Amino acid sequence: MTTILSIRDLRKTYGDGFQALKGVTLDIQQGEILALLGPNGAGKTTLISTVCGITTPSGGQVSVGGHDIVTDFRAARSMIGLVPQELALQPFETVLNTVRFSRGLFGRPRDDDHIRSILRKLSLWDKKDNQITQLSGGMKRRVLIAKALSHEPRILFLDEPTAGVDVDLRKDMWETVAELKADGVTIILTTHYIEEAEAIADRVGVIAKGELLLVQDKSTLMAQMGKKQIEVQLNEPLTRIPEALANLDLAMGAGGDSLIYTYDTKAARTGITGLLNDIAAAGLTLRDVQTRQSSLEDIFVDLLKEEAA
Ligand SMILES: Nc1ncnc2c1ncn2[C@@H]1O[C@H](COP(=O)(O)OP(=O)(O)OP(=O)(O)O)[C@@H](O)[C@H]1O
Numbered sequence: 362m363t364t365i366l367s368i369r370d371l372r373k374t375y376g377d378g379f380q381a382l383k384g385v386t387l388d389i390q391q392g393e394i395l396a397l398l399g400p401n402g403a404g405k406t407t408l409i410s411t412v413c414g415i416t417t418p419s420g421g422q423v424s425v426g427g428h429d430i431v432t433d434f435r436a437a438r439s440m441i442g443l444v445p446q447e448l449a450l451q452p453f454e455t456v457l458n459t460v461r462f463s464r465g466l467f468g469r470p471r472d473d474d475h476i477r478s479i480l481r482k483l484s485l486w487d488k489k490d491n492q493i494t495q496l497s498g499g500m501k502r503r504v505l506i507a508k509a510l511s512h513e514p515r516i517l518f519l520d521e522p523t524a525g526v527d528v529d530l531r532k533d534m535w536e537t538v539a540e541l542k543a544d545g546v547t548i549i550l551t552t553h554y555i556e557e558a559e560a561i562a563d564r565v566g567v568i569a570k571g572e573l574l575l576v577q578d579k580s581t582l583m584a585q586m587g588k589k590q591i592e593v594q595l596n597e598p599l600t601r602i603p604e605a606l607a608n609l610d611l612a613m614g615a616g617g618d619s620l621i622y623t624y625d626t627k628a629a630r631t632g633i634t635g636l637l638n639d640i641a642a643a644g645l646t647l648r649d650v651q652t653r654q655s656s657l658e659d660i661f662v663d664l665l666k667e668e669a670a
Pocket residue numbers: 375376377379381399400401402403404405406407408
């Protein structure tokens with residue numbers, strides 16, 4: 362694996378003294394999709410803006426394809442495409458000219474074949490002569506992506522690509538991101554939507570109050586999510602777990618009137634049938650059974666709670 366973006370101890374203190382980034386360290390591998398999750402004000406946009414040179418870092422280093430974003434800014438920036446949160450577009454310009462113009466801003470020679478292929482990929486070719494103002498919100502978002510891809514960047518930043526977007530359009534956007542990845546583009550996106558991270562990311566990072574709390578493979582996180590608990594409520598409270606159930610790795614609920622069994626939802630055998638049989642064989646009778654599943658959302662909320670404590 363090749364590291365395409367390396368962020369080391371990145372700090373940002375705004376002019377009013379507010380510390381928006383408190384030493385973020387992160388390596389991004391070529392071709393991966395990383396989703397950055399975090400509550401409002403966590404520092405996600407600041408992180409992206411700093412890497413893209415819109416905001417100056419207060420400390421730390423960032424290099425893009427080996428180019429330092431401060432001392433070798435042009436080379437670093439030319440490798441990056443940025444899709445901002447706001448729909449900042451010239452309303453009366455045509456789609457084609459808007460995207461062509463963006464490429465020119467990076468000093469790249471005109472290449473209509475490349476622009477055509479981007480517009481085709483983003484299903485915008487039919488609209489190439491339309492003014493931006495004639496497009497739907499979803500199409501405008503696609504134009505922002507086309508602009509960001511116009512100069513052939515290797516890394517694409519998407520800042521909340523589906524904020525306020527309906528479900529169909531969100532799924533559409535996920536497909537577009539998957540196609541870009543298939544073309545070898547590295548993608549870093551910020552999102553408030555946990556299901557978005559679940560749907561498209563290879564890795565998930567959680568950021569809060571300017572600190573990166575966790576970065577992990579999505580599959581590892583999903584394995585954590587895959588845990589489910591079954592709580593068996595008993596008619597008679599226990600003082601201790603009966604000997605006959607000792608090999609089941611059970612926990613006793615508060616007050617001793619329930620037994621809690623944790624299992625992996627993805628396992629071929631969950632062991633629930635055996636559990637219920639063994640409980641009956643131990644002479645215990647059930648009053649009720651409840652199941653609980655921990656989700657990425659639970660993990661996320663717990664992390665933020667720990668951080669606040
Ligand atoms: N120019 C600025 N001057 C002072 N503080 C700022 C400035 N820009 C952002 N901040 C503060 O820095 C913090 C991080 O903001 P940022 O926009 O990076 O968060 P975010 O994670 O992208 O949030 P959201 O999810 O709401 O977009 C916030 O508390 C914000 O108020």
